[in-house]
Amino acid sequence: MNDKAATRKELFRTAKALGVDVPAKATKRELLAALGDGSADTHRDDARDSEETDAGGRVSARDDSDASHHADGRPRVASQMDAFRRLAAARSDGGVTPSPRVLTGNDRRIHVRQTIREDHQLRIARHNEEAFEKFDKLAGSRFSFFRGTALLFYRDMVGDDAWMPTVLAAGDVHPENFGVMPNADNVPIFGIDDYDEVFYAPFTWDLKRGATGFLIAADEIGGYGKSKRRKIARAFVRGYADQVRVYAADNTEEAADLRRDNAPKLIADLFDEATSGGRAAWLTKKCYNENKTGFKASKKLVPITSRRDEFQELIDRYVAESGITVPPRAGAMQVKDVAERRGQGTASLGLVRYYVMIEGPLTDASDDLLLELKQARRSALEGLVPSSEHVVDGNADRVVHGQRVQLVSGDTFYGSIKHRGISFLVRERSWFRDDIDLEDLSFGQWRDYARICGEVLAQAHALSDEAGLLDHDVEPDIVDAMGVTELFVDDIVRYAEEADKRCRRDHDAFRDDHELGAFRRIDLVYR
Structure with a gap:
């Protein structure tokens, strides 16, 4: 969709x-400028698009709950x-209250569209081209749809499993969110590589999404029938169940990096494949x-060399505020160049992302390193999980907390910084x-x-x-909550099979709505 698709009246109202x-x-041009034209310079801190972060770092709803209009x-x-x-x-308190997953027909289609x-909201209002590319x-x-609609998935789970042990959940577990990445010593390790949705939640939430x-x-990718797909999903859950029993017995989780x-x-x-080429x-x-x-310069990389001094100040501030120990391979943390990174990811398409090239100690341009600054948002799980005493304020700070907890010796550059009102996650793009x-x-x-990912x-x-x-040993609680392993595995897989069918119907509805232009506007509440 291009900017001309919206009328001046629609832009003014938005x-x-x-x-x-x-x-x-x-004028229409002035309205587009006020809303932001989709460029990185005009983005505000995007806390799940429909919310904003208050001065204390907590997330609050943009609109008052007791009024339908200003x-x-x-x-x-x-x-x-x-x-x-x-x-x-x-639902967490035991109330017999239905969740949106019971909706059918047109009611479900409207729910999918509105969610x-x-x-x-902000990306649509600004006519962000990457947002429309995301749609x-x-x-x-269908797999991209599943990946890019975590809020829809978790609204179907609202308040579920309140009696289950709470853990720091990764939040967006699926086969393509595991991979090879650097640890603190720049040694490759394998683990969860996306913590954008990390949040304290019942341990079953990660298993059901995974x-x-x-x-x-x-x-969609493997082309397998129902029986084989079920065996793959069972391997994931069984790998988790078997491994958590090991940790409950020997407490070796801190030394278990792959x-x-x-x-x-x-x-x-x-x-071997990841390390075959060289830096x-x-x-x-x-x-x-x-x-x-x-x-x-390319479709994915847009150099913004004129802002190098601005980003040098930002990187200097980041080093000072985060307290990281700069490794010798990063030299003096001298910014060599900066680029906007476009078209990366699925859920995060349309959010701000920069690559910052840091000059290495050698002079032959063979050892420079890249830092990625990625806009962070409110977790899709927030406001949907059962009430918990465990809360991490802020957007990027929450993501950093998740990485530092779940990757014991993870990326040394991992951290967060605010710039131009946007909460950024910082990490090395190894x-x-x-x-x-x-x-x-x-x-x-x-x-x-699947089994390895479960482990x-x-x-x-x-x-x-x-x-x-958490202030107590959680693994024995998880083992106790799982009970009979085969029954627990079957419960999770049966939930996943229902969610799979629901996703298929939702995707069909989304495609029909998308064809009709449903995602070119946002929902407003009128008098």
Whole structure:
């Protein structure tokens, strides 16, 4: 969709609903500028698009729960956040209250539409081109749809499993969110590589999303029938259950990182593939301009060299505020170049992302490193999980907390910083960062991979009481809560199978709505 698709009247109404101060006679160009044209410079801190962070770092709803319009009569942006918080509390307290997953037919289609619109309010209002590209991507693939609609998935789970042990949940578990990444010593390790949705929640929430993700991916990417897909999902849950019992018995989770020397063959092969080229070759192929003085210009990389001094100040501030120990391979943390990174990810399409090139100690442009600054948002789980005493304020700070808890010796550059009102996650974009190619796996390898991912998730949960906020040994509680292993595995897989069918229907409804232009506007509440 391009900017011309919206009328001046629609833009004016949207600006007023979002609380953007614009004159009554503003031109269409002025309205687009006020809303932001989708460029990185105009983004505000995007706390799940429909909420904003207050001065104390906590997230609060943009609109008041007791009014449908502003005091001057302007319509408000529609939000169900407060309603779902109340629903989560009621269900957690044992109230017999239905969740949105019982909706059918047109009611379900409207729910899907409203949830996705709400989850992307600011990006739609600003006519962010990457947001519309995201909707195209979601329409083209059911697995992409699943990946890019975490809020829809978790609203179906609102308040569920309140009696289950709380852990630091990764939040967005699926087959493509595991991979090879650097640890604090720049050594490759394999683990969960996306913590955007991390939140304290019942341990079953990660298992239900993970099992559903494996079912959908094994269908769309693997091409397997119901029986084989079920075996793959069972392998994931069984791998988790078996491994968490090991940690309950021997407390070895802090020393259980997967490295090249202790990884099963499937993951060892991934390590070999990820580290086969070398940093210099990777930089030349992916990043450098022809003179190796900075970033090349491409569809994915847009150099903004004129802002290098601005980002040097930002990196200097980041080092000072985060207290990281700069490794010798980063030299003096001198910013060599900066670029906007576009078109990356699925859920995060349309959010701000920068690559910052840091000059290495050598002068031959063979050892530069990249830092990624990625805009962080409110977790999709917030306001939906059962009430918990464990809360981490802020957006990027929450993500950093998750990484530091679940990866004991993770990326040394991992941290957060605020810049121009946006909460950024900072991490190294390592030359050997890689994930498994699901299309290349045999059925046996799919099962092996699913089991390994389940074991990795068990380690992540077991670490919730080490560096996390839990003050008790959580693994025995998880084992006790699982009860009979085969019954527990069956319960999770049956939930995932229902969620898989629901996702198929939701995707069909989304595609029909997308074709009709449903995601070119946001929902407003009128008088």
